[in-house]
Amino acid sequence: MYMAKGSNGLDSQVIVRASSGSWKIKMGLSDLFSIATSLFSEVFSAYIVIARLGWASILPVVIAVVYVILKARMDVYAMRLRNVTNSALPPKFQQGYINICQHMKTIKLYAWESVFLHEIGLGKVKYVTPPLVWLAQFTMKALNSSLSEIAASLAIISQLRPDSSFSYVEMTIILSSMSSLVTFTRSLGSISKKLNYIGETETVFKQIVSAQQADYIVRKTATKDTAVKMNDSEFSWGKDKFSIRSLALEIKQGEFVAIVGKVGCGKSSIVSALCGEMPLERGEACIFGSIGYVSQKPWIMNATFRDNVLLGNEYDEKRYNQTIEACALTEDLKLMPAGDMSEIGHAGINLSGGQKTRLALARAIYMDANVYIFDDLLSAVDAHVERHLVERVLVGNGLLANKTRILVTHAEHVVPLCDKVITIDHGDILVTQQEKMSYSGMAVHDLMPSADLAEACAKHAVPSTSNAKSGEFTITPELEVPAFSRQTLWKFIALSGYANVATAIAFQFLFSYGFYYVEGLRMELVKGAGTGLMASALKRYLIVNAVVTIMKCQIGSISALISSHMWFDRVEIKMTNSIVEALLFAPLPVFERMSKGTLEKLMHEDVMLASHHLPSHLCSRVYEMFNAINSLILTIRTSPIVLLSLIPLMCVMLLVNKRREKVQGIVVKVARGSGARLRENILQEVLAGKEVMRTHDRVDHYIDELAEASAKAAMLENHSMRIAMIKARVEEIVVDVLYICILIYCKLASLNDPSSFGPGNVDMMMRFSGSTLNKLSSISFSDIGITQCLPSLSRFFVYAEQLGREAPHVSKDTQPSADWPAQGAIEFKDYSMSYRSELGPVLNQLSFKINGKEKVGIVGRTGAGKSSLTYALLRLVEPAAGNVFIDGVDTSTIGLHALRSNISVVPQDPVLFEGTIRDNLDPKHEYTDAQVWEAIEKAKVGHLLTTPAGTFDSTAKPNGHSIVRNPSGNWIAGVGLDRWVSANGTNFSVGERQLLSLCRALLWQRAILIMDEATANIDSATDQVMQAVIREEFNDKTVLTIAHRLNTVMNCDRILVLDAGKVQEFDSPSELLSRDGHFSRLVESMKFNEKTKE
Known part of the structure; x- marks a missing residue:
């Protein structure tokens, strides 16, 4: 956690890695052990294959190794292509999700909801992997499952001679050898996937650890x-x-x-x-x-x-x-x-x-x-x-x-x-x-x-x-995620689009039933073949088997590509837009009380699980169901008696599934009542306060707390996974027992009646009965993935539907005129406001009037309600009573966008977003570069647009976008409008951020300007320059200046003194100083009365 200052942009990446990368770490570590523990069985399988087929078995090994190499190269190419795609994106608000979570108040102050909604949605569209790359990746994945049969078929074909003849026992040995080859080559093929997970695990660890450094002092x-x-x-x-x-x-x-x-x-x-x-x-x-x-x-x-x-x-x-x-x-x-x-x-x-x-x-x-x-x-x-x-x-x-x-x-x-x-x-x-x-x-x-x-x-x-x-x-406990219901799944399908889902399922149906007839054709090639013709029949069968497998692989890749394009990608964009829109347009008091760690996990991990993993598992389940039905039909054609074995299997599956759902519900309740969900919150807190923790030498304490919370969350996740795995393993054991019974039946039948129950019948019966049972077992394993994704889907709908919405941003019936507000006159009438209904009012029965183009200072003790006036004017919080009028228009009757987009604010906590200076001043690109330069010159902040590598020249023409990525993937800081702003503006001081916020106001030139402690973090000389700029450039605007420094407001037309949310005094500075009141005592305490009298 020893991350250097100036690397705050990495905080969001660490949070994302810790959320979305946790499963990669888990899978990578488990696969590391899997490779080690399966080594013995793979060596044993290799020995059996070589002993039976000779060195011809080297062929499938070579094919598997070549596949592993090609898959690794394909993964590297895909990663490079994704990096190129990312680099091609415009350098604008790259940390959109994090900005929403951390800077919602700023977004609402500037009425930038549509900007972030558009940028995040546009980013999702531009991050979509090109179709050809998708097709290549799906092909390699499909090859992983079909390569074993292709390799085994080729190995056996190479050993067959046209004049070969063999008995039933020899046929059994050949089929057994083929089974061993399939097992062996599948193990080799799976190494690529396992190594990929291990590589991603290493990448996640490196990305997190690379952010560490030792103290320099x-x-x-x-x-x-x-x-x-x-x-x-x-x-x-x-x-x-x-x-x-x-x-x-x-x-x-x-x-x-x-x-x-x-x-x-x-x-x-x-x-x-x-x-x-x-x-x-x-x-x-x-x-x-x-x-x-x-x-x-x-x-x-x-x-x-x-x-x-x-x-x-x-x-x-x-x-x-x-x-x-x-x-x-x-x-x-x-x-x-x-x-x-x-x-x-x-x-x-x-x-x-x-x-x-x-x-x-x-x-x-x-x-x-x-x-x-x-x-x-x-x-x-x-x-x-x-x-x-x-x-x-x-x-x-x-x-x-x-x-x-x-x-x-x-x-x-x-x-x-x-x-x-x-x-x-x-x-x-x-x-x-x-x-x-x-x-x-x-x-x-x-x-x-x-x-x-x-x-x-x-x-x-x-x-x-x-x-x-x-x-x-925080209100996280109030937004309880209910148990999954079928209604939630139907809502997900509706969100995906019935046509998109139907298309994806139709391809699974056609894919499955198309090969149903092919399987029947293959069965006819060897069924009833005699001993003399067995070699040629088997050879034809294996050749057709290899060709069909290749076709199956490619058609499966195309089907997966279409499903991804028609369903996965589209529903991800819809879900992203839905959750972002729900958060952007939620009332600010509600949003501020939400757990930010949970929100970031929702927008990264939950959306990905629900939009990609869940549809993928659903498609797999549908496909496995179709395959199981097909295999069942083929098995019944071969030997109807196998149908009897399915009865105990179905009974076991129903009983186990019922028990699993009951135990799973208990685990979910325990997870809700525990601190498991605090993991993301603690991680975010540790990252946000890493400098303070390091300085106070408290990092180890919170790392231990984070480890404890992570262990608790992992334990609950493992309990849930273990329940699903136990269910699947029980069903797998039952399947294996039934398959053994079928093998015994086949053996006895062939011995009793070899003429009517020949080797072809034995092969088909063994193959299709085993396939039927395995497909039924595969459905249970697909349930594991679905079970993992359903809580994320439920959580998505809870946050997307239950957050509520603030008042409409656009009100067509009460839209103010285009030149509103012309004067900027403000009037509060019996106005009261409370941040929460159960708390007392922070503004209590306020009644005062500010004339158009008047300069008003607002002072008072800490907590008096000064900044709450900003919330009231921009309706960040709705009033408990009373009204606010601007140029005679009741602000509660107009759209929020019309209100907020006509008021400029220089906030107490200025925020800059990652991107260029140009993007931060004018994200909507409503102004020309010349207008932006004019505002910069007026604000006298040109010196901030220089870097040690370049100088500022206000007479030079804007040079467009000169921002590029260096080889390490970081944006190179430009000069002028292309000066790069780090995440949260960390490459600018707080005072500089306030000056750039003032530059925004100068560019926008709105009728009302609110200066909320805008000079708190700047020196007195710069403060005087800012005050001169405000007097000159906002001479015909209404200016409200909230300040602790009394000299900042001494030149205002009038001064509003607040205390405990009420107006104590409101008059000109000279009149207030002549009284023995609140303002006079404030001035006396700082000895400004002598300066004023002079």
Whole structure:
């Protein structure tokens, strides 16, 4: 799990490999043992064949070996062709499934549902393997089953002479030899399949293990003097990528160090270097003692609040309570349904940005580390909480006052409190030693009146550490997968298309019954032949047998190809579109409460099993049923008495199947009640928080937890498989016993009446009775595959049908005019909103009006409901009461697409998707390249479109798509609009992502712009540039600015002050400052009142 930072795009691949590749590992390992254990039987079979047929038996061996070589070459060619097909795809949103699971809020904010639905569906179509390759692959698979009979027939034919004559006993020996040859060559032919599984197993292991790496910084035992020491160190993300050069740094134990610099200068990279995530190219780098780390984007697990803090450590009540109080989380816990045992959703979805940051801080503090590293810790909290964290954690008598603290920050008023300042400018480092100073001549405890601090943080309250049942957040338990029913299968057939299914079954029928007549013809060739004519008759029979087998092989390949094209591929596209559409158009609160690991498994493994494996097994079962009926008819023609042997077999099959269904139901119930389904969730959590886990040295704990969950899931899967295998083995034993009885009957009949029951009759009776019994047994084995696929099919329909849908995206009856909204006037009337019906409202009876083209700042404490206004305006959550009007139009009456596509948002957590800059700014390609360049120039982000290998030139004409794959399969970063964006935008800092989000808004030029903490992760100089751009470019637009930095909103026309979801004040800044109200106290706490009066 030691994956380097910058490789986040591999996370989704690892999840897919762990889900869809688990069966490959299982089959590969089982086949590895199978090859070893079957070696003895294969050598013994070879000895029997050579002893009876001589060295002519080498012929089938040679044929089998040639087949293995051809099959291996075909697999290599098919893999190369798939890679070429993948490379031909446009470099746009390659991780579609993962984007849906992780960034649904962003997709809905920008009304990009249709974009992702189209891209994923288009990707499925373009990934379809070419028909000729399919035909070749199916041919090789069919040869695997028919090659044995062809080889055996040729070997025996080579031993026959025209004048040969032999008795019944010699005939029996020949048939027995042929059986041995068939067994032997089938064993050789199956080696290719087994080696293929083993090769895929090796590939899966290599893909997962290849993502591992060791820490690049040396960790040593803590000392009393030095905490961090770097001597002429150079760190780099790779060739032609960002580097930190000639870093000479020494930090003493107990020092407080600030890291400052402009957006994108490399602050987070030096943090990665300190944490051992950035490759060390040369020099020496050491850190003494353990590390506590809070990342810029806090990592939160889908677990209880307490588990997030403990991170697998033992619970110490005193230390835990001190940590909670120091991080100002006491009041937050009181509001949670089960205190600190409340469940936190995936990525902290039910927490505000400030709460997530403080929870991550609490986790780091509880680790009791030697060195603490905070990446932009204070950007997501308001002035009250910032003061509390500085005093109770960082300086003075804070919990970490005697620890080594390294703080990346844009908060300039905190810098004077530090011992050292590290200034970074695009990889160049300047270290400044300074004497601790107070901010604006004040001690830190004067930043806020103590009475306000006590009121804001409730420092003497006791946290709620209830041991009651967790306040559940995820809704996975509510979406129970019912037991399989025939109705589910009929729904699957309807989804597939009755015509497609009927075509596939018709080909199986024609294929089976066509060869029914051929089998009858072959039977007539030797039936009733005398001793003298037996050699020539047998030779004709074997030749026809070989020819028919070859025809059977090729026609079977064509039939499989048609079934795949008419059924498998089409139903996969339909199922993919259905589940993606269900997820994209599900209400956001419902989606956010769903298990993301289960969703990713659903979209990868379940869809593949239900769309390809299940139809394949169904076709096999239908074909085996037709074959069994044909064989039964042929057997009855030869000897009707064999029909009596089927009666006990059918009775056993019915009894065993009934018992299996009962036990299988018990296993399914146990699986639902266990933690088996947590395997995917834990894997996703481990991958998402790998940097934090590595830094805190907690990887082994969660790997053990993942192994335990995987073992539990594997145990349940094995129980289910074992039940099906026992059923099949019991039926196989019964078949073998009945076949022995038939052989004894044939022996006795031929001895008693050799004239009417000759060798031809014996051969046909043995062959067709054995074939009939084997076909019936094969039906049971096909049931095993069907049984494995049915839960996936049931789960698909549950999620596709029971998630519900949000309001219509297009409402033709109430479609607003084309120029709506022209003014951008917003009015809330008695508006209330709650994220969940059982919880209290986050917005309560809001009533206010914003004039068109007005600039409004929105402020308030963490959790006051500021970001919830965005949810309300874009109807991400439907109102509990009241209405929202935009230019006089009630937003609840129009389609969601019309609403969301007319509002621009620069979100608090900006997201970039894997692809080019062009694709991220304009995925629908509604604007020309010239318009995109104009927006880039206005946003002043041209420097972000350069790479070390190229420079930005705004006057140059766009050079189209210059993105190509290098030999290792990775996209090469281009320049300009072709600058490549890694998955989740990891090759851009959070501040840079916010600037690119602003560039989107400049390109779209919509009447309303919402800035949700858009300047939280950028320095003050860049903030001023952004504010100037907004004032100039959005002068005729309505702008809502949600901010913790009060200087960001001081130039607004009016300021809306929220507290506990209610409007406390709403007026101009000058008017609010003249009062003794909420806003005035906020400004006083940050000492902006003096700046304003000046």
